[in-house]
Amino acid sequence: MKKILLITACAILALVEGCAKDLVTGKTTLNYYDIKNEPQLGAQVLAVQEKEIKAKGKRMDADADPVEYERIKRIVARLAAVSHYPNFPYEVHLAEVDVVNAWCAPGGKVMVYTGLWDPKKGLVEKGNDDQIAAVLAHEIAHATARHVTESISKTMTIAMAGAAVQGAIAAGGSSQGADLFGEIFANGLDLYIPSYSRKNELEADRIGLFYMAKAGYDPRAAVALWKKAATMKKDRTSIYASHPASGVRARELEKYLPEAMAMYEKAKASGAGAEPSAPETKKGKKAAKNPVRTR
Numbered sequence: 001m002k003k004i005l006l007i008t009a010c011a012i013l014a015l016v017e018g019c020a021k022d023l024v025t026g027k028t029t030l031n032y033y034d035i036k037n038e039p040q041l042g043a044q045v046l047a048v049q050e051k052e053i054k055a056k057g058k059r060m061d062a063d064a065d066p067v068e069y070e071r072i073k074r075i076v077a078r079l080a081a082v083s084h085y086p087n088f089p090y091e092v093h094l095a096e097v098d099v100v101n102a103w104c105a106p107g108g109k110v111m112v113y114t115g116l117w118d119p120k121k122g123l124v125e126k127g128n129d130d131q132i133a134a135v136l137a138h139e140i141a142h143a144t145a146r147h148v149t150e151s152i153s154k155t156m157t158i159a160m161a162g163a164a165v166q167g168a169i170a171a172g173g174s175s176q177g178a179d180l181f182g183e184i185f186a187n188g189l190d191l192y193i194p195s196y197s198r199k200n201e202l203e204a205d206r207i208g209l210f211y212m213a214k215a216g217y218d219p220r221a222a223v224a225l226w227k228k229a230a231t232m233k234k235d236r237t238s239i240y241a242s243h244p245a246s247g248v249r250a251r252e253l254e255k256y257l258p259e260a261m262a263m264y265e266k267a268k269a270s271g272a273g274a275e276p277s278a279p280e281t282k283k284g285k286k287a288a289k290n291p292v293r294t295r
């Protein structure tokens, strides 16, 4: 029944919008949004968030921590270059917020909260590129796999989606979609905290593992991090909330580790692991090698 509905929905909307392809399975997934509009949706989300952070008097970007801001910019550039969408208009932000989390909005707008490397409750060690890359690769994978618009599409009926599609065409991102965005990014503290489905988390883990390895970061760091995450206190705003205590996510990642290690060794051999990296010079080539696959 679900499948029939999906096919019908795709057939109806195919003229105005496409169905997307899953980056992992290659299967058709339901997504009413045009990927061209995703950066605009992400930009709206980021603008709201920046305003709220600044209104609280919190510092951002280089003012929050110049060294770590440069670090996350460099890491995102390397990850973006090997991602499925190197040409997304990636943007990187750091906010002085005591929450152990980070996110990447549709179209590649990355936000990191300084709580991520809090010495007591944080997930990563401050200044550890491999660990930070593991988190950022996972978050970027949510954006390249288009999990936000996929989730929004699932909560809509065909009629709603039709209206949203018209809105998206008119405005470059529907207000209905922006409202529904709050369902995926719970906004309890006036902060966006990602909350994806279990299936999407596993998918982002796997895609992210390969991104970090291809960018020359040690993928073993991801397995160790998600093992640690499973043992941490699951407060609602932290990245730990999506990591079941069973450690199932770390075990799933272990399955893909040999494949990721091969990518990592190859990246290191070609100099991708060495600093300074040169993602800019690769961009054009990668863009050609990785055509947009979801249309």
Ligand SMILES: [Zn+2]
Pocket: 138, 139, 142, 194, 196, 201, 204, 242
């Ligand atoms: Zn996630």
